[in-house]
Amino acid sequence: MIKENSHTRTFITDINLPAMPGQFVMIWLPRQAEKPFSLTTTHPFSFTVMTVGPFTKILNTALQSGDRIWYRGPFGRGTYTPVPGKTILVSGGCGCVPLYCLAQTLKSKTSTRVIIGAKTKTELLFVNRFRRLGLKTVITTDDGTAGLKGFTTNALEAILKTEKIACVYGCGPDPMLKTIADLCRAHHVRYQLSLEALMKCGFGICGSCSRKGKLVCLDGPVFTRWPDTL
Ligand SMILES: Cc1cc2nc3c(=O)[nH]c(=O)nc-3n(C[C@H](O)[C@H](O)[C@H](O)COP(=O)(O)OP(=O)(O)OC[C@H]3O[C@@H](n4cnc5c(N)ncnc54)[C@H](O)[C@@H]3O)c2cc1C
Ligand code: FES
Structure with a gap:
């Protein structure tokens, strides 16, 4: 442990x-x-x-x-899939977990950056794990106790305004994911988001994880479009 x-x-x-x-x-x-x-x-x-x-x-x-x-x-049939070019991982809370799993499979780790956000410094997760893999890290905290003060999506927006990004991968709270989807749509960038939902069976039988008619456990948990537009 x-x-x-x-x-x-x-x-x-x-x-x-x-x-x-x-x-x-x-x-x-x-x-x-x-x-x-x-x-x-x-x-x-x-x-x-x-x-x-x-x-x-x-x-x-x-x-x-x-x-x-x-x-x-x-x-889960909806998984993260590699996209060539510069990519950004955006992690809020324990959203770092599937993104770290993805990061281990990336061929070119130097073309990928990870933005890791938390409310405060002591809640940051996996910073050293990502660094050990060779990824550049950008830290954000809501209270400014580490890295940039603000949200992960503020840091993402600054990058999207100045660089050509091939894909943004996200996992974290819904409001963060919704903002990522909006930013990516505005900047014409592809995105892959891992969504959360209440799950019981885990494989498409009970319907408890349904979001806008899609089953998060079966069709996701990673989606290439925000649920409103699925
Ligand atoms: C595909 C998927 C992958 C996940 N991966 C991880 C992981 O790697 N590490 C991790 O710590 N957690 C992960 N979670 C979330 C984890 O399943 C929940 O935190 C856990 O079920 C909470 O159980 P509990 O009895 O402790 O709390 P509960 O009493 O069930 O919940 C506590 C609070 O968290 C909220 N909550 C619980 N589950 C969810 C959910 N699925 N979506 C949105 N809000 C929720 C509840 O509304 C409540 O406010 C994942 C969830 C999903 C759907
Ligand atoms: S958890 Fe049962 S259908 Fe998704």
């Missing part, structure tokens, strides 16, 4: 799980719940949990090294 920050841990398993960047697994703990998590790495399979509620709290506080967890997956 790796402690990423005060409320986020990465769990490393003892198996490999071939998967495409953006795919997710359903993690199950008996008598608790089953919830979706992206893959952080595939070889070995690891996943990262940020505490936001009861299930993530149990994973992050009760689970010990050597304990057993159950999973189903990987799921």
